[in-house]
Amino acid sequence: MSVQEVEKLKILQTEREALRNRLKERVKEHEKKAEDHTETVCPECGSRQLVHDYERAELVCQNCGLVIDDDFIDRGPEWRAFDHDQRMKRSRVGAPMTFTIHDKGLSTMIDWRNRDSYGRAISSKNRAQLYRLRKWQRRIRVSNATERNLAFALSELDRMASALGLPRNVRETAAVVYRDAVDKNLIRGRSIEGVAAAALYAACRQCSVPRTLDEIAEVSRVSRKEIGRTYRFISRELGLKLLPTSPIDYVPRFCSGLNLKGEVQSRAVEILRQAGERELTSGRGPTGVAAAAIYISSILGGERRTQREVAEVAGVTEVTIRNRYKELAEKLDIEIIL
DNA sequence: AAGACGAAAGTGGTTGA
């Protein structure tokens, strides 16, 4: 598979995930609405044709005109929208807030065009003043050292996340973790890059898209050891409750790296589920166990991959796969016909 | 010849005194 194809696949996956999330939100919204408006019948005429008038904040019966409820809170979306059309129609505020920009994307900018709000050109006298204002605003926006560091850390975070092809939600989570770390003064004595990498690692685990420490270390400028140490420290200090990673979380990524069908993938997941029940996974490196399960299921599914190929994408050795897969096959009574 | 297998020695990290 070519590099571009891998990229395309990744993009497709993130898009699909986003779509799924949106669907979930939609369903939730519907349920909420159903709860909110128990009163769906007009007490005056019994009509069910009640209409929300958001501009006047009234619930009105379309039949007789009775105002049933006024002053209600608009529970419509603040900025969430499902497509471009809706965004244009429904948004009530400005840009969405994001944690990945150091000022959460909420600061204002002075326009670079020399036009006033009517589109008229600004006189040369005022233009000089405007120029000075712009200059100062730029300086103020990223003002003190803390802000500057934050901006740097967040750009670093984004760079690493891009290099690893991580979806947006992970980046946001990582940014939140980093901000928390800053708030609690955990950065002192540690490198910004180290903490950023650790935050990213934590975010990956929280979002169930685990990357190994090695992968993070690959794209960061900090050693694996340093990241691990920092990660343990901040997760303890921030009280991040992170369960040990499940091997299952690694399966989709490894499978797509090996060009395996979904069928093989789900069989591997099934193997891992059973293995988990019999506690064959505890104490073992999750990547090794995942690799072994994929190896087994690739053979069972008639799409055999060599131990080396699996070992390559999983980042473990063939020996480990051998040990794990023999364990699994023995304990789960899986016959392997070569 | 490539892949699978297994033994033996080495490595890095955790644990408990």
Add this chain to the structure above:
DNA sequence: TCAACAACTTTCGTCTT
């Protein structure tokens, strides 16, 4: 702080397909 320890890696010779 140090030794014991389990998991994992590296290396290498042998067997199988």
